[in-house]
Amino acid sequence: MKKDMWNTRRGKIAHLISERNHTPSEIARELEIPIKIVLEDLKHISRSSKYGELLILPAKCRKCGYNFRAEIKIPKRCPRCKSMWIEEPRFMLRR
Ligand SMILES: [Zn+2]
Known part of the structure; x- marks a missing residue:
């Protein structure tokens, strides 16, 4: 990966x-941007290789x-017990 790619917002993520x-x-x-973004x-x-x-x-x-x-979204409520106490998904890149 080119070094300047890290300077974009997506690159920082x-x-x-x-x-x-x-x-x-x-x-x-950490990056001070909205979760939606x-x-x-x-x-x-x-989607990008x-x-x-x-x-x-x-x-x-x-x-x-x-x-x-395994999806890129944060569920609001458990379909089984209706609890809203949800642990967010975690994301990682394999190099
Ligand atoms: Zn539950």
Whole structure:
């Protein structure tokens, strides 16, 4: 990867998640951008081959342990127990 690619917003996200996995909230906090933008950028990163392979650790219900599908979004509510206590998915890039 070219060095100047890290200077774009998507490049900064890619750089963060190539070091260790992050939740969208962690990325948003670290780069001071809205979560909505983070999710859009992650979708773009997942479709682009230049960043490497995007790995998704699925969201999970903290109350009943329900595992969500591996998707680039943050579920609001558990379909099984209706809890809103949801652990965000985590994202990582495999180099
Ligand atoms: Zn649940």
